[in-house]
Amino acid sequence: MIPGVPTLGIRFDIGKIDSGDYGGFCWKTFWRAVNIGKIRGATLFEGDTYSGNVYCIAVQIANAAVFDEIEAALERNEDFGKIAASPRFVRGGAVTSEPLIGTGQVDASDQLVGGINSGAALKAVLAEKRDAPQVLPSPETGDVQGMSDADRILEGHTDEVLAVAITPDGARIVSGGQDEAMRVWNLDSGRPERTLKGFSGLVSAVAITPDGARIVSGSWDNTVRVWNLASGRIELARKGPIGYVWAVAITPDGASIVSGWLDTPVRVWDLAGVRPDATLEGNKRSVWALAVTHDGNRVISGGLDHTVRVWDLKSGRLEGTLEGHTGSVNAVAVTAEGDLIVSGGDKSVRVWVAPAQSAAPMQVPEPAPTQPTVPVQTPAVVPLVWMPTHLAPPGGMAAWDAPDPSRPPVVQLAEQLELVVESSAGAWTQVRAVNGWRGWVDGRLLIPRL
Numbered sequence: 001m002i003p004g005v006p007t008l009g010i011r012f013d014i015g016k017i018d019s020g021d022y023g024g025f026c027w028k029t030f031w032r033a034v035n036i037g038k039i040r041g042a043t044l045f046e047g048d049t050y051s052g053n054v055y056c057i058a059v060q061i062a063n064a065a066v067f068d069e070i071e072a073a074l075e076r077n078e079d080f081g082k083i084a085a086s087p088r089f090v091r092g093g094a095v096t097s098e099p100l101i102g103t104g105q106v107d108a109s110d111q112l113v114g115g116i117n118s119g120a121a122l123k124a125v126l127a128e129k130r131d132a133p134q135v136l137p138s139p140e141t142g143d144v145q146g147m148s149d150a151d152r153i154l155e156g157h158t159d160e161v162l163a164v165a166i167t168p169d170g171a172r173i174v175s176g177g178q179d180e181a182m183r184v185w186n187l188d189s190g191r192p193e194r195t196l197k198g199f200s201g202l203v204s205a206v207a208i209t210p211d212g213a214r215i216v217s218g219s220w221d222n223t224v225r226v227w228n229l230a231s232g233r234i235e236l237a238r239k240g241p242i243g244y245v246w247a248v249a250i251t252p253d254g255a256s257i258v259s260g261w262l263d264t265p266v267r268v269w270d271l272a273g274v275r276p277d278a279t280l281e282g283n284k285r286s287v288w289a290l291a292v293t294h295d296g297n298r299v300i301s302g303g304l305d306h307t308v309r310v311w312d313l314k315s316g317r318l319e320g321t322l323e324g325h326t327g328s329v330n331a332v333a334v335t336a337e338g339d340l341i342v343s344g345g346d347k348s349v350r351v352w353v354a355p356a357q358s359a360a361p362m363q364v365p366e367p368a369p370t371q372p373t374v375p376v377q378t379p380a381v382v383p384l385v386w387m388p389t390h391l392a393p394p395g396g397m398a399a400w401d402a403p404d405p406s407r408p409p410v411v412q413l414a415e416q417l418e419l420v421v422e423s424s425a426g427a428w429t430q431v432r433a434v435n436g437w438r439g440w441v442d443g444r445l446l447i448p449r450l
Contacts, residue, residue, distance in 0.1 A: 176203025302329030
C-alpha cells in the first residue's frame, strides 16, 4: 500500500458469506453501494487480514472527506449489513498494516484500471443496472411494480415529516415536520448538516430560493421565516393575524414569497423588504397549496373551499376560479409554459386549461367626497420593518376595506398617522398602518412623508 495516503478499510465477515468466491461477492456489494465517481483517483486494495476470517477492501485517496460518504453508502446497503465484520470500518495504520494487494485504480474518466476481483465485480454490477427491468405500473392496481427499496433513508426527525425541498444544485435536502424542526441534509452522504429550531408549532411547508442561499418555512406557530442556509440564522420573519401557515412558494426571481394561511387571503411579501406587501383576496376558506408560474406573472392557489384560483401577481387581480373538485384541493402545479394547471384533491387529479390573462386593467370607482367615522377593526399582518411613506392629512381621513364607495368606511384615521402606500387603482390607494391594519383611502389626500 502507499505510505502516507489516507486509507479506509471496509471489513467483511467471510463466515457470513454463502459463496465460494467471497472476494467477488464483497466487491459486488461494494460497487452496488458506492458511486464510482466519488472515488475518482483512488487506488483500491483487497485481501484477507491477519485477524482471520475477515476480508478487507481498502480505499486510498488524498481526499479523506469521501470516506464518510463511502461509509454512509455502505451503511444504507442491506447486503453489507448482513456480511459486515466488527468493526465494519477501520482507517489509517490499522489498514496499511494488513497484507492487502493492489487491485486497481479509478481513473479521471471514472473507469477502473487493472484489478481482478474488483474489475470483474464492477462489470457485473454495471450489467445488472443496465439490464434491470423497467418499472411499469400494474394495469390492475396502478401500483408500481419492480420498485426496489429506497436508495437511502434519512433519519433524524422524531415525528412525521410534512414537507421537503431540494436545493437547485441537488446537493442538499431540507425537511420539516411535526417535531417542530427543520433539518438540512447532505444528499450524497445522507447525513444531517444542521437542525433549525425555534418553532412553537409543526413545520408545514418549506421552499428554497432559486439561488439556493435561503430557506423559507411555514409553520403552525403562525409564522413565515426566511433562513440563511449556510449559517442557519433567521434573516426575516413574518407573523400572521390568525392560525396556521399551510403553504409557501417563491417567485422564480427569488424576490417575493407567496404564503397560504388558515385565514383566506394569499399573502405576498418582498424578501428584500423594499416593495410593498400585497394580499390576494377571494378564497372563501384556508389556502392549502400554492404554485407560481415559471414567468413569475401568476399565482395558483388551492384550498379548503374546493376551488383552484388563478391570480395576476403584479395587479392582484383574480383572473379565474376553476371549480369541479368535491373536496379540498391539497396540491397544485403548473406547466413550464403556464398553459396547463394540475390540481389534486377529493381522490382525483384534475388538469385545467389556464384562463386567459386579462388585457384591460381593473376599473375602480373614485372615492366619495365624504364618509362617516367608524371604529378600527382587527389588524392584519404585522410588518417586519416599519418604513412609512405617507401621513394622514390634517383632520384625519376615512378608510374602507375595499375600493368601493357604496360600502361604509371601516375607520377614521387620525391626522399625521404614519402609513405605507402599497398599491393604487385610480384615486384609490391601499395603505398599511404600523399595527398591520390595511385599508383603502383617497390617495389624493395623503401627505408624502419627508
